[in-house]
């Protein structure tokens with residue numbers, strides 16, 4: 001009823017044209033988000049000069065914020081502006097945030113002495129924090145709205161098309177993420193600046209900012225073609241009020257004289273609609289199951305922090321291809337794009353032949369995969385630790401001038417500085433590969449070239465009688481990184497296989513088990529588990545304060561295994577429901593026959609589903625047998 005005829009007239013191959021604008025918008029938005037996120041931790045470390053722990057903490061606080069704000073977005077959309085306007089306004093906030101980040105990364109703004117380092121770090125830190133806050137508000141706020149808005153474009157009988165839309169939507173997320181995590185680290189590695197050339201974080205943030213503007217423009221261009229549902233009132237507020245009333249009513253009727261009710265939510269029956277109460281029960285059942293889930297995200301989101309920092313201590317030379325540490329994150333979307341079809345068409349059907357591989361079982365295996373990934377990360381760390389000294393900072397080199405006159409030293413993009421006679425330069429950051437230094441004084445000049453391995457550090461001694469190349473001696477302060485970045489591939493494989501089983505299945509599970517008017521509520525609840533997961537990283541890292549990185553990886557793996565066992569027990573007692581059928585029973589019967597309603601609700605609850613799509617629900621004839629089959 002809700003879909004207008006205008007909407008159905010604008011179709012291509014049975015799909016509303018409007019969804020084209022929505023998937024392109026999602027692609028650009030995810031490019032913007034993941035592109036910025038890919039270089040963020042290195043920006044903290046090398047531009048803002050924070051240590052690993054602070055960089056990791058702020059990174060996870062930011063990611064957590066990005067997944068807390070969906071609740072805000074859902075409330076604004078449902079109760080006030082509607083999804084369309086919410087997406088537009090919050091996208092503007094988002095684009096402003098990205099531009100702020102790009103500006104904050106221009107070192108020339110405060111580099112008064114023109115030595116390549118910002119002189120007023122407080123300015124850059126403050127701008128970055130404002131930028132990140134606006135981005136978190138924008139990206140999180142629009143997240144539950146865009147996918148739901150896409151779903152709204154389909155009419156009730158277009159269920160198949162809507163499913164295909166969600167698959168394409170997920171592929172767009174990962175396509176955008178893949179491209180951006182390849183591109184922004186390349187942009188970051190470029191050198192730019194007005195007075196001095198430095199790593200170009202402003203460009204690495206600027207391109208995602210531009211993509212966010214493109215996302216917004218594309219979304220606005222589609223404006224005339226969308227179906228725009230009116231806000232239906234704040235369902236979240238209704239849910240909270242109803243739960244609050246149930247609790248207070250229960251507390252008011254504590255005495256033995258009051259007959260017990262089957263479920264504590266039944267205490268809301270005195271004031272609230274039975275359908276709403278039944279819907280809240282369904283949601284609460286799923287939310288209860290969510291309790292252990294944040295631990296998965298705790299491990300999952302460390303790809304962008306700890307694992308990227310780990311990659312900085314590794315050798316990224318893949319022969320013809322030189323991989324930047326932050327580019328290793330592309331392994332995740334690459335594997336997603338290959339694993340999702342393989343899992344769906346091959347692995348799941350094969351496993352299904354042996355055991356009933358229900359969504360909750362898939363999620364349990366996904367958690368185990370993530371734990372294995374962290375064991376791999378721990379083993380890789382042990383390998384790295386065997387080779388890694390701590391002083392001086394990796395990739396930095398210095399010159400000692402033994403001549404009787406001051407010398408200048410520079411290489412394209414890096415001015416080491418003027419070194420006084422019998423004095424030494426500061427350590428300067430030098431790229432890997434073959435580097436040619438130019439050394440010059442008032443009377444002579446020469447070139448000196450040297451191969452720099454990943455992470456290596458040298459001190460060069462310039463003798464009194466400099467002719468050049470052959471005269472300079474070098475001592476190796478830090479050996480080049482020898483642990484190869486390819487060693488990270490197994491951990492990426494396991495975490496991504498875990499993601500496919502856990503995240504993709506979890507999204508689908510949350511959607512299928514939610515009542516119609518609370519799908520957004522449950523999506524926001526699902527995203528909340530991601531936010532909590534990121535807070536756990538902060539807490540564990542702060543409280544545990546483990547000096548050895550490999551031990552921290554193993555601790556996280558062990559925590560997830562414990563949580564996984566708890567989740568599998570909880571999942572064992574979960575019975576799949578078909579919310580639409582339960583709701584239909586209520587609608588059919590009306591509210592006037594209490595006993596009948598209760599029976600219908602009981603029956604609906606027992607209607608179990610053979611798989612996650614809900615396409616095989618049972619009519620209740622063999623309820624008990626089938627329920628046994630589909631437990632967990």
Ligand SMILES: CC(C)[C@H](NC(=O)[C@H](C)N)C(=O)O
Pocket residue numbers: 030173174177332333336499503
């Ligand atoms: C957070 C979601 C799981 C999703 N992320 C991915 O698919 C990553 C890129 N593999 C998203 O919506 O960003």
